Structures are given as structure tokens and as C-alpha cells.
Amino acid sequence: xxxxxxxxxxxxxxxxxxxxxxxxxxxxxxxxxxxxxxxxxxxxxxxxxxxxxxxxxxxxxxxxxxxxxxxxxxxxxxxxxxxxxxxxxxxxxxxxxxxxxxxxxxxxxxxxxxxxxxxxxxxxxxxxxxxxxxxxxxxxxxxxxxxxxxxxxxxxxxxxxxxxxxxxxxxxxxxxxxxxxxxxxxxxxxxxxxxxxxxxxxxxxxxxxxxxxxxxxxxxxxxxxxxxxxxxxxxxxxxxxxxxxxxxx
Numbered sequence: 001x002x003x004x005x006x007x008x009x010x011x012x013x014x015x016x017x018x019x020x021x022x023x024x025x026x027x028x029x030x031x032x033x034x035x036x037x038x039x040x041x042x043x044x045x046x047x048x049x050x051x052x053x054x055x056x057x058x059x060x061x062x063x064x065x066x067x068x069x070x071x072x073x074x075x076x077x078x079x080x081x082x083x084x085x086x087x088x089x090x091x092x093x094x095x096x097x098x099x100x101x102x103x104x105x106x107x108x109x110x111x112x113x114x115x116x117x118x119x120x121x122x123x124x125x126x127x128x129x130x131x132x133x134x135x136x137x138x139x140x141x142x143x144x145x146x147x148x149x150x151x152x153x154x155x156x157x158x159x160x161x162x163x164x165x166x167x168x169x170x171x172x173x174x175x176x177x178x179x180x181x182x183x184x185x186x187x188x189x190x191x192x193x194x195x196x197x198x199x200x201x202x203x204x205x206x207x208x209x210x211x212x213x214x215x216x217x218x219x220x221x222x223x224x225x226x227x228x229x230x231x232x233x234x235x236x237x238x239x240x241x242x243x244x245x246x247x248x249x
Contacts, residue, residue, distance in 0.1 A: 022055050030060040034068060046076040050085075067097045074109060083113050104138055108147035111135040115154055121164045128165075132158040156195070163193035163202070170205055179209040200226060204235035211246055219243060 025033050037052035053069040053076070060066060074089035090106040090113075097103065111134035117127040135151040135158070142148060170185035182205065189202035203226035210219035223239045230236050 022051065025052065025055050026059065030056055030063040030065045033059070034065050034072075037069065037072060041072055041076055044079070046080045049073075050076045050080075067093060067100055067102070070096075071102055071106065074106070078109065078113060083117065087113055104142040104145040104147050107134050107138040107142075108145075108151060111138065111151060111154065115158070118158075118161060121161065121168055125162060125165050128158055128161050132162065159193045160196045160198070163189045163196040163198035166193070167198050167201060167205070170202070174205060174209060177212070179213050183209050194229075200230040200233040200235040203230070204239050207239045207242060211242065216246065219246075 025036070028036075033052060033056040037049045037056065040046075040049035040052060050073055053073040056063075056069045057066050057073075070089050070093040074086045074093065077083070077086035077089060087110060090110050093100070093106050094103055094110075111131045114127045114131035114134065118131065119125065119127060132155060135155050138145065138151050139148050139155070166185045166189045170182045170189075173179070173182035173185065186202045186206045186209070189196070189198055190206075193199065203222055206222045207219045207226070210216070210222065220243065223243055226233070226236050226239050
């Protein structure tokens with residue numbers, strides 16, 4: 001196998017674009033160009049397909065087919081792992097075609113791309129928050145969409161991630177006796193992510209913070225709430241023991 005053949009194979013596997021003569025598209029109508037792009041996309045020549053779809057948008061900015069081109073462009077960039085470009089394509093589609101029947105799909109893809117880039121819990125959760133926003137919008141506006149059920153499942157995982165991050169930061173502040181800042185983070189978990197397995201720990205940490213600040217009434221109220229909502233949790237047992245020791249003193 002010669003070097004040229006190896007190079008061609010490598011380009012195909014990497015999704016490299018061939019040299020396209022885009023001027024040839026100027027004599028074709030929007031439908032023909034869209035079909036050309038779809039043909040390249042189906043052949044997994046995603047880079048070439050993107051160029052063709054972009055050219056369709058340039059040549060026929062007012063055609064109804066530009067909406068399809070934007071969706072396909074987003075799909076191609078997603079397959080190329082060019083996530084910023086994919087997000088841009090789907091966002092433009094949603095903004096320019098707000099009542100299109102493919103808006104639920106675009107919102108789902110925007111959520112999915114951010115979901116797949118969810119960082120480890122020690123890092124800032126920008127992608128997590130964006131994914132949650134897109135999936136929430138999809139479920140609220142299009143509850144009957146075929147993408148809604150999977151979005152709901154992913155929302156549960158995103159809630160776990162967001163709550164875990166808040167707990168991590170709350171512990172950091174608590175360890176440095178910045179109880180006010182810790183309480184703010186812990187209340188976020190209780191108010192926004194009570195459906196996660198981090199909620200009982202958040203309540204226990206609140207009891208600890210209140211005790212440390214001498215706010216025993218608030219600590220007792222939170223202890224009762226913890227015992228009511230998570231009676232079998234280890235955090236409820238810790239809270240009960242903590243308050244028992246404090247009241248004995």
C-alpha cells in the first residue's frame with residue numbers, strides 16, 4: 001500500500017474534507033444543494049457536508065431549507081466532535097426558527113452536547129448548568145416530545161451533579177468557619193435539589209453550621225426536617241447524636 005493510499009484512508013477516517021469547488025453550487029437550487037450535503041453526511045464525509053450546508057445558507061438565506069441545513073450542520077459538527085460549532089448551529093436554528101417542528105430535537109442536542117461535557121465535580125459546572133437549562137426548557141415547552149423522557153432521566157443526573165458540587169463547596173466554607181457562606185450553598189441543595197441523595201447530608205451540615213453559630217433553635221428545626229424526610233438516613237442519626245451531645249452540655 002503506497003503512501004498516497006494511506007494518506008487518503010487516514011483522511012477519510014479523520015473526517016478530512018476534500019477540496020470542494022463550492023462555485024459549482026451557485027448554479028443549483030436549494031433542494032439540490034441540500035441533497036448533496038445529505039449525501040456527504042450519509043457517507044460520513046462530515047467536513048464536506050458542513051461546507052455544503054453553509055453554502056446553502058449563504059446562497060439561499062430565505063429558503064425554508066436553510067432550517068434543515070442548520071440542523072444537519074449541527075449534527076455533522078457533533079459527529080466531528082466540534083462541539084462549539086455544533087452548539088452554535090443548533091442555537092442559531094432555535095433562534096431563527098422558534099416554531100419549527102425540529103426545535104425539540106435542537107434543544108435536546110444542545111442539552112446532550114453540554115451533558116457529555118459535564119466536568120468532574122471539583123471543577124466549575126458551567127456545562128452542567130447549561131445542559132440542565134436546555135433539558136428543562138425542552139420538558140417544559142414540549143412535554144409530549146419523544147426526547148422528553150430521556151431528558152428527564154438526564155435532568156436527574158444533572159441534579160445530582162449540581163447538588164454534589166454545592167455540597168463540596170459548602171464543606172470547604174464550613175471547614176474554614178465561614179458558616180454563612182456554607183449555609184447559602186446548603187440551602188441551595190435543599191431548595192433546588194431535594195430529590196437528590198445529597199439532600200440529607202445538606203441538612204446535617206446545616207445542623208452543624210447552626211450549632212457552631214449558637215443557633216440551636218434553627219438547628220433543632222433542621223434536625224426535625226431531616227428526621228421527617230430521611231428518617232433512615234445515616235445523616236439523621238448523626239444529627240440526632242450531635243444535638244443530644246450539645247443539649248447535655
